Amino acid sequence: MSTVFLYALVGVVLFSLGLYALIVHAHLLRKILAINVMGSGVFLVLVALAKRTGEDTPDPVPHAMVITGIVVAVSATALALTLMLKLTAETGNAELPEDSRE
């Protein structure tokens, strides 16, 4: 098994780990971390598989996509953190209220 697939598999597992943490954790900061880990997993898959060109230089297109993805991720993280802080300030609790249905 080449390193390409090693890293791609690591990416798959990271994605799933993040998903698992996203589901089981109630604390929002942890959910945000989980989303970030999931993102890293996807990026890893994208970039690892780009190395399959058979030459020294990997396919640059996924690299550009991942850079885009990283910027999107940091933007989303910043927004999510601010929302979390505002919510905590309102409710005194950094978790989502169980269900706001009446």
Next chain:
Amino acid sequence: MQTLYLALALFLLVNLGAGMWRIFRGPTAADRMLSAQLFGTTAVAVLLLLAQTKENTALLDVALVFALLAAVTAVAFVRRAWTDQEVDHDSE
């Protein structure tokens, strides 16, 4: 030479794994931060070695950015995240 660089990189990585223990162990937030700092420095060293193996001077830039930003996280910690509450936990 290549082998040496790689071996050293590997060694530093293992070293890093050992240092991780302090992040878990704590006991104070400061300890955790210190090990993260060591982590950063080691990563710079590993990067430098990897740059040498790949003979890609661009990787030096990565190390440079690492080195620059190592301070930012640590400062953010000291200035923001470090709260007073841990006074009593520091007993070993």
Next chain:
Amino acid sequence: MNWNAWIPLLVVASSLLPGLVIFSLAEERVRLRSTLNLAGALVKLALVGWMLWGVYHGRHYETRLALLPDLELVLRAGPLSLLFVTLSSVLWLVTTVYAIGYLEGSPHRSRFFGFFSLCVSATVGVALSGNLISFLLFYELLTLSTYPLIVHRGTEVARRAGHSYLVYTIFGGALLLLGTVWLYTLTGTLEFTPQGFLNSLGEEHHPALIVIFALMIAGLGVKAALVPLHGWLPQAMVAPAPVSALLHAVAVVKAGVFGIVRVVYEVFGVSFAAELGVTGPLAWLAATTIIYGSLRALFQDDLKRRLAFCTVSQLSYIVLGVAIAGPIATIGGVVHLVHQGLMKIALFFCAGNLAETLGIHKVSEMNGVGRRMPWTMAAFTIGAFGMMGAPPIAGFISKWYLGLGALEAGQEWVILVLAGSSLLNAAYFLPILHRAWFQEPPETWPEERKFGRKETAWALLLPPVITALMALGAGMLASAPFSPLGWAQLIAQREFYQP
């Protein structure tokens, strides 16, 4: 530019547009509102008269608008549509006059008259629909525009009545929709055609067609108040009297019955329906409704409720006439569509007058009311005798043809039903008349309003008298060229004798 293609649409628009304007009028613009209403009604009547004349001379009036790529919105003036259109546009004019008098000074009149106009537009649309999808469209529009009228008073009782009305009619509408779409997937057309358009379908579709027939009759039966789908009708009596009159005589129930007529004659075709074996059960259902409605009417003290159950019963005469599946019974059924409307609207106007002028709501309060309000009660008496089927009033003509038709079709049991129902009619109308004319009036009426030397306001008095006279006239002049009977014969002819 072919003007004839736009007249059916104009007939619908002649009440729709005034209605929309009326919605936006301020409450106090009484005169403008009344003018709009009456102008709309008159224009409509004129247009309908024009079409009547034209159709009689073989002209063709048809509006077609694309609705779906292969389905059109069709408004067409045929004999059957004109029968119903004429009835509703004449009665709308009368009812409008009555409503203007009846609602004087009460709140939310703009809203009321707006929906009132919408309701009539929908009814006219139902009448003129040239295919099932147009019919369905106006049928649902009718549901939606009547609901605000039923709950108009805004009381808890009214709200419950409206709720019950909606539950019944929306459900019925869904069944009708289902039947219609299903039919469309089988045939690819929905155009009303004399003698139906299903003959060409193979045997293998017959079970499906029976189910479709059941779905459609169930859907239409809600509005036609066929037992057991009649529950909403007596409840809806909480609405103001003009609304009741409209519901019972012109719009809602008639739309249901008219739909049944259309489905049997122009979708399935009478002979095809008989071949499918669906007319027999329909006749039995109608017979049951006739007897059941009459029996229930017998035990109501509330005047409007008694009239409501009377409606349940009388409507099924029409269904019965259709279901017997013979030409003469058809004439009886179709002509009753008009006759019942005229008589019943007179009766409801009278009931409204009693409530509005004297505060009388119950049969037991009607002692001697004939002396206080002779004109009103005279109209009532004509209506009541008509319902019983006494000659020479319109009801007699209907029953006569129904009976003849039943004999012709070899369904003698129908005579029994008719006789029984006439007896029952007498049993619940004669005591009222007896009370009104031959009992001593009480010292004071429950809630009397004075109108000078008249027994009540002109706007309230004229409509019942006029409609009662029309009922009388329809019976006495039945053989005249433009009489309802004449049209009914024309229709029956097209259904049974034309190739």
Next chain:
Amino acid sequence: MIPSDYLSVALLIAGAIFFLAGTLGLLRFPDVYTRLHALTKADNVGLGLIVMGLVVQAESWAAVGKLLLIWVLVLLAGASVAHLVARGALQRGIRLWKR
């Protein structure tokens, strides 16, 4: 291997040893202040030695400059952070380890 390679190897290995020492110190020393001491050894000397080892190998002056800059930056960050952490720890009343 040319002579400069030997020098480089020696420097690199020495650097790695300092890193090991730093890690051990981080793990074994009893309190924040002593651990700080260990850490800064790894930072300053360990990385310094590795940088020197690589400078010997470097192919251009630009690379040398970058390597040195990296070292200086890490030194600076390490020193400042060590200072800040120590000061913070003192301010927060974390006690010094006494035998």
Next chain:
Amino acid sequence: MLQWALDALLGLGLLWLAWCALMSPNLLKAIVLFVAFGLLMALAWVRLDAPDIALAEAAIGAGLTGALLLAALARLRFAYADEETVGSPAQEEAKVRFPQWLPAVPLLLVVAGLGYVVLSLPPYATGLSTEVTANLESSGVSNPVTAVLLNFRGYDTLLELVVLLVALLGVWSLDGLALGRETAPGPVLDTLSRFLTPVFILVAAYLLWVGAHAPGGAFQAGSVLGAAGVLLLLAGWRFRAGLTELPLRLVLVAGPGAFVIVALVTMLMEGQLLEYSPEQASILILFLETTATFSIGATLAALFFGGRPQDDKEHT
């Protein structure tokens, strides 16, 4: 063999760090572990021959995200009425709503399925690299990643700058946040920031310049600039009030704004959106990258700062 061991160790280290970061009962520990995870990710990018991403990750993933998370944690504690509730293990266990293994079962299936799919992909595939190489000449730059980012798929990059702006608008529309407690900067930090800021700027300029032919570019440069802003903010620096109004907003939209204008102009001249003529491509890309760098830097720093600057002034 050594290569393999290094990759395996990195991969396992990534998984282990991620697991520990996600499952640690202590929030601070989780964040520190996450920062460490980011560092290892950067090493992984290097191993995967993706130095551009390694640079971005080093600046954004490991540096700025870490600072953001730490600052958020600080504010979170400030927002809590009861500080004890932050990440204490007892609390954490009480909050688990269902058996923790329950989602693990389907997720293991997901891992197995996706793993199988990844392994089923052909071991060699060129993707679009041949097309990129073929058109690199006329793209105006020689670094293929920059060529993709600013020329071949420049439209994506334009929208990506908008994402940043949207995030900032979102953060600002939520009002300023309480800063949490902050100790006085002290002379060391002051000196450090004074010394480092020019270096940051130099490095950013260098990365921007070098991006045309080597790893680097607007995002990396912008993040370094943003990090400089963060450091200055941490050191207690604040802009003059006048600068936080229109001038700041102008800097923030300069990147996407310039991009849109270039898009319009190129469309008028060449017929297609963002179609550069080969002669002007390199200068246009440099222009776009420069404005983008400023915007990215300012936006990242502003995101770290939290609320709208003038709002914050009212709070303190």
Next chain:
Amino acid sequence: MGTVITKIPWGVLLILLPLMGGMACFLWPRIAKILGLVLTFVGVLSVVGLGWQIMSNGVYHHAVGGWGAPLGINLYADGLSLLMLAITALVGFGISVYSSGYFERQHSTRFWPLWLLVLAALNALFLSNDIFNLYVTLEVMGLAAVALAALTGSRDALSGAMRYLLANLLGSLSYLFGVALLYHGFGSVDITTLAVQVKGSPTTWAALGLIGAGLVLKTALFPLHFWLPPAHASAPAPVSALLSALVVKASFYILLRLWLEIFGPLGGDVDTLFGVLGAVAVLWGSLQALRQTRLKLLVAYSTVAQIGYLFLAFPLAMSAGVMAWNAAVYLALSHALAKAAMFLATGNMLRFGGHDRIADLDRVVQRLPLTATAFALAGVSIMGLPPSGGFIGKWLLLEVALAQGQWGLVVIIVLGGLLAAGYVFKVLGQAFTQAAVMHESRAVPASMEWAALLLAFGAILLGFLATPVLSLVGIGSPFGAHEVMP
């Protein structure tokens, strides 16, 4: 005249104008409102222009950067995209008019830039022919939508927005993973190229699973709808309208587009799954809506139900093709208009009465006749009663279901309509009571009432426009060419 109109690149303007507008609103908050109104109106004109172009020249292509697929990004618009753009422009203009009266001072300066950027993202999304580009547009739209949902900063709004954000991010990542697999499996992210290249393989199925799951989550199909009611119910009224009418449709559009071009032809049972979930959504959403005591939640759950209808087309399309998709598109369009009107009307009632408790609305509804009419007309379309766009959609759907003998779906479609009538009249029944106003009421600007009313009229009018609309959607035959509309 005609040549001038066909020469202007309307498609590109649809993206760039709101983009620039958003930035300008951010720079100069004072002119934000005017600029927003003008630009959304220009948006309507641009769609007309684009429609003109498409009708005279056929489908719209634009190779961004001049590279063309697969290296560059292609913009593409056929009848389907055109209709989505048109409904976006119309609803968008309605929302703008409404918002100009709704938001005050601070909220206004925050609303306009985000709103224009959402609009730009929506237009970019409907015009894109590149699955990675779609990811970026999804993110712009998603983040801006979240920020708008949280605009009031109330506790409910914040928690709703947070849930929404997490669902959004999860959906995006799942989608991106699918994109990664497709790219590495078939070497392109251009939809047209992929349509040729993609073969049935584990990669394709995994990509379908990931992309499908991500988009279904964003579209809020049962059981992944959990985030929608709190987010849509707690946002400001125009934002709720935007979310329910347009944003949810955007992810549905991508799903539809990818299904049509890439995944659908490969067969498989996913369509059945979509159908079952759609059916459950119709019932569950409607029942939940009936149970609600607060109006906004009722309307939000109604969205859950109506989204279910869209997915009923998938199993039917297997053999019915064009007809089933036409039904889905029609339902989507009329739902967009009707639901926007409904949320705007709800906003009026909320503002007038200060609350949205259904039981106490009698004092509100009857005082706002225009709003009540808007709600009623929108309700007619939602119920699927004639004459309305909703009716046409349901008619087509029923026709297909009956023709295929899918009795289960027939029952669901009819039952869903009945339940919808239940919850719509639960509100409208309040309009006719005679209660007096008990408390302080707040005036509702005419622009807000008319915006709701006109959108509702649009939903009704759509019932009469089936022939032109369905012939428009056929341009470029997005649903395959095996059945040509007469």
